[in-house]
Amino acid sequence: MDLLETALVGVLLTCPVLASAREADEPLNERVRAQQEELEALRARLQVLEKNQAQDHDQLTRVRAGMTPIAPQLVPPGPATAPVETARASAMPTQAPAAKATDLQVEWGAGAPIFRSADGVFSFKPRGRILLDVSGTGGSRYEARNITTTGSRALRLGIEGGVGPHFFYQFESDFAENGVDVVTAFLGWRHKVAGLDYDIRIGNLFNDRGLEGSTGSDATPFLERTVVGTSVIPQRGFYGVGAQGRLFGPSWHASLTLSGDDVDGAYAVSDSRTLLARAHWNPLKTSHAVIHLGLWGFDERLSSAASTVTRNTVIGGRFNGNLRVSTGSLTGATHDTGYGAELGGYVGSLWAMAELGQRQVRLEDPRDFSHLAWSTSVGWFATGETPPYNPRFGNFTQPHVSRSVLDGGLGALELTARYESLDFTHALLAGRGWAATVGVNWYLNSFTRLMLNGIHWHTDNRSGDFTGGDDGQTVSMRAQVSF
Known part of the structure; x- marks a missing residue:
């Protein structure tokens, strides 16, 4: 008492x-x-x-x-x-006033604030990506290839949010080359069917195509995607306006996309039409080990404005415009298809991935064109982090850093290596090339990364300014923040 x-x-x-x-x-x-x-x-x-x-x-x-x-x-x-x-x-008991939709709750996410209404109905988050690169090449027998350049791989700003448990949206623009490009821009709806999660998105959509082809530029383990991701691709590129449905199981996902061209101002002719499908499966998925299997393919009916399908694909880094593997001149294309396979996984802090892809282009004259690309890569987190593989979507993401530099830790240190090959020689004037890359990634925290790649490359082009066999080395570095 x-x-x-x-x-x-x-x-x-x-x-x-x-x-x-x-x-x-x-x-x-x-x-x-x-x-x-x-x-x-x-x-x-x-x-x-x-x-x-x-x-x-x-x-x-x-x-x-x-x-x-x-x-x-x-x-x-x-x-x-x-x-x-x-x-x-x-003495009658009183009740606390109910939360209002106008009340705001704020929490700090990975590099950016997340805003939510107190009643849980509305959510909003800013998005951003800054990727700044420097690249130097030497050893080529062509002096024009031995250059040093700087550039921005991505300078993005956008938003994402949701209303209620089902409706969501996302929008991003890229300012990387002193221009404004609309990249991701969609409205979406998520729910369940037969006990499985699904979502439907409509807008300008990023390809779900291959392991690294469906990974964002801020999450790839190397400065540039593999040659499978950069060459076995629809003519319209990485984005297209259309609709996509995705279905998620406990250890797999499948997607189907129907799209036209990406956001542009060309309205005088019909768009190309692209049908794209992908599925991945994790036959083994534990907290310490994962096995990844994947298949994908696309079919593209080309617009009359897209009949020229000449490609110059990067092989030793993005920021040397003279260092490419070329198809030679390819005109009169009416249709193309592509398909690929993925195999990999991780155990503890060690991961390994391999990809294979082929693209076939139907030409009016003289004959059809096809090319083959493949790659194999490995990585190891010396600081013990789990590899940043996302089993829900079957792609790479940003890692969870155990000891952030901002908290007095060492961050996360990842060592990587890759070999990739690209063969265009089914065309008369097309070339081929390969590259071997070693790299180190230092994650200061879960959204800040410094990267260093050393690349030994070989090209053998049959047309253009740099014909014949040529070898050299490229060193590239990147500083990035992504949220």
């Missing part, structure tokens, strides 16, 4: 004595009735005071937890002789 309760009990014990002294001449039954009323009023008042104390304790707990205090609803003390009905009404 606390001090307040002790005082009240003392008052209750003395009231009958005082009342009997003052009212010795009143009838006994009247005095008893009056004492009972006073006792009921005091008991009710005690309940109110106990409730006010509980509310004070709850307010203190919310403040310590960083939550917004609830406006107090205290009942002021009244005279001990207040009517019983008034005291009982004052």
